[in-house]
Amino acid sequence: MSQVIIVDGLYLVILVALSIPLGNYLVKVMTGKRAFLSPLMLPLERMIYRLMGIREEDEMSPGHYVLAVMVFSGLGLIFVFGLQMLQASLPFNPENLAAPSWDLAFNTAASFVSNTNWQAYSGESSLSYLTQALALGVWNFLSAATGIAVLFALLRGFIETKKTTIGSFWVDLIRVSLYLLIPLSLVFSLVLVAQGGVQTISPYHEIVALETGITQSIPLGPAASQIAIKQLGTNGGGFFGMNSAFPLENPTALSNFLQLLSILLIPASLCVAFGKAVGDMKQGRAIYLVMLILFVGALAAVTISETIGVPLVPGVLDSGNLEGKEIIHGVGTSALWGTATTAASNGSVNAMHDSFTPLAGLVLMFLMQIGEVVFGGVGSGLYGMIGFVILTVFMAGLMVGRTPEYLGKKVEPFDMKMVCLIVLVPPVFTLLGTALAVLMPQASDWLTNSGPHGFSEILYAFSSMGNNNGSAFGGFAANTVFTNVVGGLIMLIVRFVPLVAVVFLAGNLANKKMVAKTEGTLSTSNALFIGLLIAIVLLIGALSFLPALALGPIADYFTAVI
Amino acid sequence: MEKNRSESMVSKLRPALVSFVVLTLICGVVYPVIVTSIAQIAFPNQANGSIITVTQENGTTIDVGSALIGQTFTKPQYLIGRPRGTSQLSPVSEEQKALIQERVAWWRALDPENSGAIPSDLVTASGSGVDPNISPEAAEYQVDRIARVRNISAKTVREIIARYTTGKLLGLWGESGVNVLKVNLALDGRIQ
Known part of the structure; x- marks a missing residue:
């Protein structure tokens, strides 16, 4: 146990140490200042603007910004869907894979465009190399870049005064891609290959098994390049069906560590970038601390439950819960991964969450259900958390009878309407989806487990899609017309409704004047506020989900104990 | 008037279409080709499934x-x-x-x-x-x-x-x- 604490502690220290320079770098890039990669990227950036026929300094109104995001993502949705449907007649399909069903292709397209990367398909048995690289791989980048772009639009809302524009989506999109996501992914994917991650366009490799003499096929593909961005962009969609539990996707202890680090790296850096951008590092630190505190609490609960929560079987050594876990990753780093991937809306797995102990499974679900704001998705996690911050400021303002304000901007009715959309749309659709699935007469055929754990499989699936996470309780048979269509729609709604609300919130904030700080202004960076914010996040989550959790993991736990 | 409107449609769509194509090519072709090339030269055994x-x-x-x-x-x-x-x-x-x-x-x-x-x-x-x-x-x-x-x-x-x-x-x-x-x-x- 003490070793687990050292390892987890070291992980967090390294994470925080790397997030500070990266956050500072990102602010430089996004404000158009010269940064480390400028000599290399600036000519390319300018050339792309020329091709697009835009000028760097042309800014957009909120309506125009939203339109740009929606048109761009719409193109992506059509492209990812179309490429899957046509893959059988396109090149780079050495295994001659047929097109998936229309509902599966829709679900996958919605999943990757919404940065969810829920996987109702299994990569090695359903998608060609071309589909993987050109459709899914690309939208790993672009959905992540979209999230970060929108976050920076929101930050401009706080920085600017009396302004009707909030920056340019095109400039934000291009800069995030060129200066952040592509260079990081390039370096990271090569390290992954060195460790044993596959990266080839050759067909699957036939081998003759030693004892049985049976010919088996080793699945291959251009995997490492996609795995790098799947982790960095909080996407989480595995190249192979078993995701980062599959050794060719995550071969060694080092690859496991680096992938874990990259799950939280950019979401954590954005907290630093936030503080820097609004010119008050304490504001960024407060949000960072809230996320870290919630993360450490969840990590402790998951790790303890996974270590001591399995029943002993006579004649078997007790080494914690190893079902569904790879030996070299063990209970410790699998618990850390499970926590990180659900805290961030990453959704990649290196162990099977369905076989986590009931209370650990509960924590993983709850991390998603509170809206993916404990680090959360790149960009979307922080703008979701800022929604909670404004809600907290508003409630504190009500209690003391003052007009609430945050970072010098008054919080008014329109802002609160947008905040409600940001905070409430995901839980509403998570619960609706779960309820609808349970009502389906064939629902019990989709489950591997029975009783409360079976219900947990459904609740987990819709919590995952309803918060753009993408991980699953693997026993849930996801590839059905119902789940593909309903889940696909839910992923799009919970991604784009809050996103649009954020942009309009940004526009409304940018238009306001700054109010001077007075003695009566509520501090949003002290310990009291941090405690208040944590309480609000947990409260909203608990009020929405306690009844459902009681029927799932909590009942599961007590059934096993009694 | 009509001409102006269609022109403004095109000028609105041009950034979307161009950025979509350019970023798809960079992230979906250039990037995996670079990684695959280096991987095949520097780590051929690992890159091909060990x-x-x-x-x-x-x-x-x-x-x-x-x-x-x-x-x-x-x-x-x-x-x-x-x-x-x-x-x-x-x-x-x-x-x-x-x-x-x-x-x-x-x-x-x-x-x-x-x-x-x-x-x-x-x-x-x-x-x-x-x-x-x-x-x-x-x-x-x-x-x-x-x-x-x-x-x-x-x-x-x-x-x-x-x-x-x-x-x-x-x-x-x-x-x-x-x-x-x-x-x-x-x-x-x-x-x-």
Whole structure:
């Protein structure tokens, strides 16, 4: 146990140490200042603007910004869907894979465009190399870049005064891609290959098994390049069906560590970038601390439950819960991964969450259900958390009878309407989806487990899609017309409704004047506020989900104990 | 008026279409081609699935597996890995308990002389279903049986196991693992 604490502690220290320079770098890039990669990227950036026929300094109104995001993502949705449907007649399909069903292709397209990367398909048995690289791989980048772009639009809302524009989506999109996501992914994917991650366009490799003499096929593909961005962009969609539990996707202890680090790296850096951008590092630190505190609490609960929560079987050594876990990753780093991937809306797995102990499974679900704001998705996690911050400021303002304000901007009715959309749309659709699935007469055929754990499989699936996470309780048979269509729609709604609300919130904030700080202004960076914010996040989550959790993991736990 | 409107439509759509095409080409073609090229030159074995090739008695070579993908072993002269396939069952469920008890009985039947406690990785499936490794304890549990069946010393078996054991990263991170396929190839004298 003490070793687990050292390892987890070291992980967090390294994470925080790397997030500070990266956050500072990102602010430089996004404000158009010269940064480390400028000599290399600036000519390319300018050339792309020329091709697009835009000028760097042309800014957009909120309506125009939203339109740009929606048109761009719409193109992506059509492209990812179309490429899957046509893959059988396109090149780079050495295994001659047929097109998936229309509902599966829709679900996958919605999943990757919404940065969810829920996987109702299994990569090695359903998608060609071309589909993987050109459709899914690309939208790993672009959905992540979209999230970060929108976050920076929101930050401009706080920085600017009396302004009707909030920056340019095109400039934000291009800069995030060129200066952040592509260079990081390039370096990271090569390290992954060195460790044993596959990266080839050759067909699957036939081998003759030693004892049985049976010919088996080793699945291959251009995997490492996609795995790098799947982790960095909080996407989480595995190249192979078993995701980062599959050794060719995550071969060694080092690859496991680096992938874990990259799950939280950019979401954590954005907290630093936030503080820097609004010119008050304490504001960024407060949000960072809230996320870290919630993360450490969840990590402790998951790790303890996974270590001591399995029943002993006579004649078997007790080494914690190893079902569904790879030996070299063990209970410790699998618990850390499970926590990180659900805290961030990453959704990649290196162990099977369905076989986590009931209370650990509960924590993983709850991390998603509170809206993916404990680090959360790149960009979307922080703008979701800022929604909670404004809600907290508003409630504190009500209690003391003052007009609430945050970072010098008054919080008014329109802002609160947008905040409600940001905070409430995901839980509403998570619960609706779960309820609808349970009502389906064939629902019990989709489950591997029975009783409360079976219900947990459904609740987990819709919590995952309803918060753009993408991980699953693997026993849930996801590839059905119902789940593909309903889940696909839910992923799009919970991604784009809050996103649009954020942009309009940004526009409304940018238009306001700054109010001077007075003695009566509520501090949003002290310990009291941090405690208040944590309480609000947990409260909203608990009020929405306690009844459902009681029927799932909590009942599961007590059934096993009694 | 009409012309102006259609022009403004085009000028609105141009950035979207151009950025879509350019970014798709950069992220979906240039980037994977660069990574694949460097990978194939610098790390050809890893990039192609860490395939193990051995020379047979007649001089031809054969690919016997990937160092990273576990294979099924059931015979007593081999080091036996973890059960194939994942259960996706709750670890506290009756179904999972029954599954584990079945596997315990299998191990007892394989080696009735060994009454020691069975390391739990031998009776639980991995996440990938093809875990290439077992814990050092799970390997040690099988040493006497392999030595007896093969009529070699336990010391030799332990030496081979040690050769194909990877430690924790920096002695801290993750867990040690014994590569089952490599140990068995070495036991059969097919790799050194």
